Structure formats: C-alpha cells, structure tokens
Amino acid sequence: MxxxxxxxxxxxxxxxxxxxxxxxxxxxxxxxxxxxxxxxxxxxxxxxxxxxxxxxxxxxxxxxxxxxxxxxxxxxxxxxxxxxxxxxxxxxxxxxxxxxxxxxxxxxxxxxxxxxxxxxxxxxxxxxxxxxxxxxxxxxxxxxxxxxxxxxxxxxxxxxxxxxxxxxxxxxxxxxxxxxxxxxxxxxxxxxxxxxxxxxxxxxxxxxxxxxxxxxxxxxxxxxxxxxxxxxxxxxxxxxxxxADDAFKQAYLECGKEDIGLIMSPAGLPGRVILKNFDNIRGYDVENHTVCRMACLKKCTYKENGERFCIVGALDRAQRGDTDSGLLFCGTNAWKAxxxxxxxxxxxxxxx
The missing domain is CATH 3.20.20.70 (Aldolase class I)
Structure with a gap:
C-alpha cells in the first residue's frame, strides 16, 4: 500500500x-x-x-x-x-x-x-x-x-x-x-x-x-x-x-513508438515530441511571415534571428487542434495511449 x-x-x-x-x-x-x-x-x-x-x-x-x-x-x-x-x-x-x-x-x-x-x-x-x-x-x-x-x-x-x-x-x-x-x-x-x-x-x-x-x-x-x-x-x-483539443489527444492515440523523438527548441534546450509533420512547423512560420509577438522566453533563437520556429505559437496551434502545423510535446511512453x-x-x- x-x-x-x-x-x-x-x-x-x-x-x-x-x-x-x-x-x-x-x-x-x-x-x-x-x-x-x-x-x-x-x-x-x-x-x-x-x-x-x-x-x-x-x-x-x-x-x-x-x-x-x-x-x-x-x-x-x-x-x-x-x-x-x-x-x-x-x-x-x-x-x-x-x-x-x-x-x-x-x-x-x-x-x-x-x-x-x-x-x-x-x-x-x-x-x-x-x-x-x-x-x-x-x-x-x-x-x-x-x-x-x-x-x-x-x-x-x-x-x-x-x-x-x-x-x-x-x-x-x-x-x-x-x-x-x-x-x-x-x-x-x-x-x-x-x-x-x-x-x-x-x-x-x-x-x-x-x-x-x-x-x-x-x-x-x-x-x-x-x-x-x-x-x-x-x-x-x-x-x-x-x-487539450480532442485532435491533440487523437495524435497521441495514433502515434507509434518510432514517431517520438528529439528536436532542438528555440529556447536552446532539447525537447521530446511527436515527430509527425514536424517539418510543417517551420513552414507555417515562414509562409505566414510570422514574427515574434510574445517575447515569451528569456533566450529564443526565433525571437533573436528568426531561427527554427516560434515555439509558443507552435504549441498553441497544437493545443487548439491544429496537429498538422502544431508541436506536440510528449514522453517516450506516449505511444502506449x-x-x-x-x-x-x-x-x-x-x-x-
């Protein structure tokens, strides 16, 4: 007990x-x-x-x-x-x-x-x-x-x-x-x-x-x-x-063990994510000419020189249900859902 x-x-x-x-x-x-x-x-x-x-x-x-x-x-x-x-x-x-x-x-x-x-x-x-x-x-x-x-x-x-x-x-x-x-x-x-x-x-x-x-x-x-x-x-x-939106949860249900991996965050730290559609995240910011409006991090390569992507924007899109251009953080066992x-x-x- x-x-x-x-x-x-x-x-x-x-x-x-x-x-x-x-x-x-x-x-x-x-x-x-x-x-x-x-x-x-x-x-x-x-x-x-x-x-x-x-x-x-x-x-x-x-x-x-x-x-x-x-x-x-x-x-x-x-x-x-x-x-x-x-x-x-x-x-x-x-x-x-x-x-x-x-x-x-x-x-x-x-x-x-x-x-x-x-x-x-x-x-x-x-x-x-x-x-x-x-x-x-x-x-x-x-x-x-x-x-x-x-x-x-x-x-x-x-x-x-x-x-x-x-x-x-x-x-x-x-x-x-x-x-x-x-x-x-x-x-x-x-x-x-x-x-x-x-x-x-x-x-x-x-x-x-x-x-x-x-x-x-x-x-x-x-x-x-x-x-x-x-x-x-x-x-x-x-x-x-x-x-989170139901689409976010569905992405967990659909992901496999091989879909989970590491990225380098614009915060300067590694992050573990569902890698499906990851290439679309940077594409979203480039195609929409997204600029940093939040300045949410003390250090951010996207805020400083446009490198990588806007992480809060990407996480926010995923939370709202846009899992095509949104970022989904997860642990290594998320595929078990x-x-x-x-x-x-x-x-x-x-x-x-």
Whole structure:
C-alpha cells in the first residue's frame, strides 16, 4: 500500500504529482481533477495566456498573468480542498511575475525547471507556506540550488523532482548529445539527491521521480528504487479532463513508438515530441511571415534571428487542434495511449 506524500505543510493522499504541460495542455480542468482525486494537480504557466480571453494579440504578459490566476481558480472550483500547484519554467521572460501571480491565486506548490530557480525563495518570501520544488536531472544541480537556498534564505526545497532526460517529455535539462546514451541512471540520481539532504542537512526531503512513469508497475518500481513519489504527465493527456483539443489527444492515440523523438527548441534546450509533420512547423512560420509577438522566453533563437520556429505559437496551434502545423510535446511512453479515459480511472489503476 502506497504512503501519502508530505510536501512542506501539505499531505498528498497519493504520491503523485501531475506533470506540468505548457500552453494549456494542463490548465485548470486537468489540474483540478487530479487534485480532487488525491494527487497534486499542476497548472503549467508557459504560454497560458496565448489562447485566453485576456489576450488581444499585443498584451501577452498581462494575459499570461491573468490567465494563470484564472486557471488556478478554476482548479480550486473543482477541488476546493485539493492540493493545486503550478509549474513555472525559469526560462520564461515573465518567470518572476508568474511566480508572484501563482501565490496570489493560492497555489500551494511551485515547481520550477528549465533552469535553476536560485531566487525562488525570495520571490515567495511573503508566502512561507507555499511548497517550493525544483526540477533537476543531476546531483550537481541539486547541490547548487540547495546551497544557494540554505545560505541566502535559510530554506531547503520541500521536495525535489529528478527528471530523466532519456524518457521525459517537453523541454529537457540536458545536452542533446548526452540524451539516450544509456549512461544516465535516474534512480541512482534519486538516491544521491536523497543522501545529499541526509548527510549535509540532517533531514529527509521527498524525492520525486519524473519521466517514463506510465502504469502501476512503473510507480511501484520507482518507489522500490528509493523515490518518495512520481510525476506523470503524458499519461494524463488522453483523459476527458485534459485541457487539450480532442485532435491533440487523437495524435497521441495514433502515434507509434518510432514517431517520438528529439528536436532542438528555440529556447536552446532539447525537447521530446511527436515527430509527425514536424517539418510543417517551420513552414507555417515562414509562409505566414510570422514574427515574434510574445517575447515569451528569456533566450529564443526565433525571437533573436528568426531561427527554427516560434515555439509558443507552435504549441498553441497544437493545443487548439491544429496537429498538422502544431508541436506536440510528449514522453517516450506516449505511444502506449490506446483510449480516452478519465483521471479517476488512472488513479484507480495506480492506487486502487
């Protein structure tokens, strides 16, 4: 029988965090239902203003902040007593504003990756009950974050997500040439990070395994290998409650194992995607003379010199249902999706 997961001041009934999927794949509806079922439901900040009533084509950052708060509120309408968290990429240009918007809206957990969230405790200083959770792929990254937080803010992470770049979806915190070599050992990293807190700080901090978790066997294996919980994202796409368009979900149902691969994002990070029709993404931006209107990332090759493609635009098109010229992030196990199910059914399978 699985044990509850303690993250800061919050006791999560089941040791499961729903992974953040940007540009409205995991918005208020999915996060709310996961929280209602007893996990940590996560609203992803990246690009959340793009397909919102707040965006008029010129006010992206305002729309981002307001839409983010609205989706967090939606999640709490579904799960008033649930644990609703957020995922805010450090690489976002409005990272600090989105963190502040999240705490104002009542997020209980803030998860940050795609960069090292060195200043996160400072941004949330007025809300000490909010649990802070960095995403890392190495012991070194965990050491750097923890040393900075402890020295500057007298605070430790409330949990750490260890993401496996060989299996996780979306943006990956590893160099392209190091992914898929077979050298990375996720659970050795999990154990190393756990030992970091025990040996240097004399405490236990929950370590969450992310990437490649699909079914009950994967969950039980992760827990047996030393993880205190798991983060799952791709598994929740093909649910009735997922915020993506039905065409997005259908692309998961139709993709094969061989259709999933790596691209280089204009954010300067590798990303794992469904590769079908990938060539059409760049073609869309060229044919439509698309210019950067959002400036959503701190660093972006498309914004700076027109290289590659507009990533938020491509993700937004896919979320709306244009899977021909849209980008679909996914984990390596997305091909296993074979039906539309419900969040509750997934929890029943995992923990029933």
């Amino acid at each position: 699985t044990q509850p997961l303690q993250i800061g001041n919050y006791t999560v009934r089941y040791p499961l965090i729903q992974g953040g999927m940007g540009v409205r794949i995991s918005a208020g509806r999915l996060a709310g239902h996961v929280a209602r079922c007893g996990g940590v439901g996560v609203v992803a900040a990246a690009g959340i203003g793009a397909n919102s009533s707040f965006y008029n084509g010129k006010n992206f950052f305002y729309a981002d902040s307001e839409a983010f708060k609205e989706e967090i509120r939606k999640a709490y309408e579904i799960a008033p007593d649930g644990i609703v968290g957020v995922n805010v990429m450090v690489a976002l240009a409005d990272y600090e504003e989105l963190v502040k918007a999240a705490v104002v809206a009542g997020a209980k957990v803030i998860i940050c990756g795609a960069g090292l969230p060195m200043s996160l405790p400072e941004l949330t200083a007025d809300h000490p009950d909010v649990a802070l959770v960095p995403i890392v792929s190495s012991l070194r990254a965990a050491q750097l974050i923890t040393k900075k937080w402890f020295k500057s803010y007298h605070r430790l992470p409330d949990a750490v997500v260890v993401e496996d770049p060989d299996t996780a979806g979306g943006h990956l915190g590893e160099k392209m040439e190091n992914i898929g070599t077979g050298e990375y050992d996720q659970y050795e990293t999990v154990r190393q990070v756990k030992e970091l807190f025990r040996s240097e700080y004399c405490t236990d901090v929950p370590i969450i395994a992310a990437g490649g978790i699909w079914d009950r066997n994967d969950l039980e294996y992760a827990l047996a290998q030393g993880a205190d919980g798991v983060q799952m994202a791709s598994r929740f796409v093909c649910t009735e409650e997922c915020d 074979d039906r539309i199910t419900t969040v509750q059914a997934i929890f029943d399978e995992l923990f029933g």
